[in-house]
Amino acid sequence: MSTNPRNVTSFKSNLILQNEILSLIRQAKSVNPMAPVTLLVDSPLQGTLLRRSVIALNSQGTPKAIANLKLMTTSDLVSHIANVANVPTPRVAKIEVLEAAIFYLMSKKENTEKSVESMATASAIATVYRQLQFVSESKLSALLSDERLSTTQQFVLDIVLQTRHMLSADSLSEVCFDLGGKLDGNSERLRTEIGEIHVLTQATPRAISTLLDSYSAVAKVHFYKVDAIENESTISSRNSILISAPDPLSEVSMVVRSVMHDLQNFDADKVAILYPNASQYATQVRSALDEAGIAWHGSGKTIGQSSIIARGLEIILDTLAARNGHESGFTRPRFMKLIENGNLGIKGVSVNLNRVRSWVRSHDLYGDCFNWISVLDFASEADKKTQRESKEDLEKLLKYLQEQFDEFDSCSNWTELGKKIVNFLADLYDMDSLIEEGGTEEKAWNTIKTLMEVELGELDRLPAGGESFVFSRDVTNLLRMVQRRVIQKRLREGNLSTGVMVGDIREAHLLSFDSVYVLGATEGMLPAATKQDALLPASILLLLEETDLAQNSRENTTENISSVLRTLLTDTRQVQISRPRGGMSGGLENEPSRFLAPELNEKKSPGSAQIYVAETYKHSFTLVIRGNLLGPVSQRELQFTRSAFKADKDQVFEASMAAWRTPAFNEYFGNLGQRASTEPVWSPKKSGKLSSSKIDKFIVCEYQFFVLNVLGFYDDERVDELREFIPSRFGTYFHKQMELFVKEQQEAGTLPGFGHPWPADTSEKFKQNYFFKNLDMFILTGRSGWYQSFMAHVEDVADALDFFFANEVSKTRTEPAPLKISGAEVPFGRDQDQGLVKVTDPETGEDFFLVGDIDRVDISSDGLVAGVLDFKTGSLDSFRGKIGITAKGGRSTRRTPGKEIKRETAQDIIYRLAALEINSDATSAQVNFAFIPNGGEPDILHAKFANDEDNFLLGILRRITESGRTGSFVPTVGSNSPHSYCNVCGIIGYPGAQVRGNSGSGEVEVEGEPNE
């Protein structure tokens, strides 16, 4: 250690530094133990930890406090001296004011309204502003014309200078210079309030160093710098070992198991776990320590991850940012998020949120939620009692929220907006049950209230002309600000004095511990690749003579981290470095960190006694490190290692776990036949009734039937947002209107008679009184997607209706007998009252029961002839082949090899059987399909082979039974596959394929990877 005239002490380890500080403190207090000594630090937290270490050194086993040992940051110091010198405390702009001012100046300069990108830039420039706040205006102005600056850097510098003027901010450089001249007259008070100063900041602005130099005439100022050490590894092998782990998860587990052993020898607060990359390690380390029950302190989850109130705020602001004259911004995705965020305890509004959520899903409501209010009665028409209650709850909730959101429209300044947001949140959540003293929600709520009620109001005090309140744009910016200041902010967890320290390597600057764990010693992570700050590179800081700041800038991160580690680890009693060989985010190579001494580098010294290699996670439990077996600690690890682990409740789960431990070709790994040999996986007796659509699924792809109807997977996408118009959803709407129309005509007795056409104005009446009248309901529930495409389809359907009403009688109700409409949306097969529709296999006597609904049923006057009309949204040409009719109108002769005729649906066959059952006197029934709009050419197709002479339906039912018996449900692959409209393999995440094996040769042939 050496000292020069400016009291600069160089040190090579934090322990040496702390001993030096302690000895200087003792000297300073040798006459008066109450004499103040001040540690000048970067942050209060780092200062607190450092002060604790120094006091611990002083204690040497016996508690021994140091009186009047103060902590100050540079801004605390300047304010304190200003206060003593009786000059006004320098005005430093709050970050939101700074960003708002910069944003305004940028938009004026660039004449741009690109709010989102500009706000991110404004926030980056605000960082530059703060870094330069101790640089004098004259220096910055001179630099502005320096040719070495890029255009972007000049732009940034110019904005920084303009912001200073706009906010009339005090130049901290001048303030420091001024204060330097006022120290003399106040030296006595300064000596009793601040005393000797130890400068322990990572980088000190030049203006502060100059002020400190002046202060040295009042009291001693001690500066420190790290000893320059040539050619020595950052992490030496002296007191260290290296653990090589297969992946970060195993690495973290091993660290926590080692810490458990440490706690027998060291106090928890003398142990530190440090990582180079929080996104890779922070969550894993925290969870592993929690699972092991080890107390820790450090930065925890973000407020957004932990707080319901903060997430609620984000949804509110997101809604307000999307709000404009036409849209409320409160769309179904935001509504769902608000409900799923939970804990809504709206005052005076009691609702069952779970039921409301499923009601919205089941009633197909999309788009702007406040539009739903006017159509809820319509949407809930067919609801049962509990569903009606859900609808009422939804209505109450939406009306309440609409009222709240509407009130924001009258806010004309930031103060009003902030207050309104706080009141809304206080009303929306039951704060009494949510907030616990000292808990996360309390911290989040206090942060939000300070930001909204105090800091937001500062924006209203910006100089005139500085910022006008443009609501939508500003809320977008406010949302970004809240995300940075609240949502993404990490909460500190734990008690500083009781737990293991967990944090980023840089947080250990100048601290000392007995045992230190450093994770991630793999190249690319330690050190991480660094690049220079494009807006304020070190070269500009050097031009401004800010050498300390330049040294500490982003492009020198590698050097700085190396220095933090070296001084931390040099005198630490026990150091355990670890590194993952794979599984790292970013796909890093398996290369040991350049910081490691050769003896700790497994590639350079494979046989080194200081290196422990865990081949696998399981293998790591057998390692003995420093005489201790790295045995399991947490419940999860115990379960992993306990050979006789048994799940207590779920037998299916247990069996599945057993299967996964010893994978074999059994029911869990593709051999469904094994399962089916004990009991059929599908049978007409145990598996219930079949609808036409289930049967069709089997026809087009047996595997699809298996996944949906045997395994019971749900294949509809649970999306909260419909971007495109879906014709089939409009088909449902059309069906509903036709049903209403027919039923009302039936009740009024105005249906056309047997074989009679509709009156000439029917099409027009249907369109005006049903089709168009209720279209709003479809649009307001957000089902129309892109409006233009939707309206084009609506017009096609409307045109097709003229044809339909003019021709339906001749095509559906004349031959073989005049028919009259007898019912719309007629159900069949559900119970005895409706008439059970069944097919009996004459060979086995097995009954197959069928179930469904028919759009329209007709009957002749003598009741002997029945008719079925089904509306279709697709195209007639493609459907014709599906019901076995060739393009020329003949019978399809195509057959599946050795099996039944090649059809793709049995719908017409089933409808015919159902019509005969519904009309029990009927001896014949005909089936027709109406195609509307059919690409602008509406038409009606007669299903001429619905009487099923080929016994197609029975053939399919037998095949389903056989599949159920054998467990063989073969995926359809190749050109016949209907993958384009099947989502099943996508949901499972693995494409179905046909595999044929030759047991003799062992050859395997795979056909089709359908979901490419």
Ligand code: SF4
């Ligand atoms: S994606 Fe293809 S193979 Fe998979 S279930 Fe659907 S139709 Fe069958």
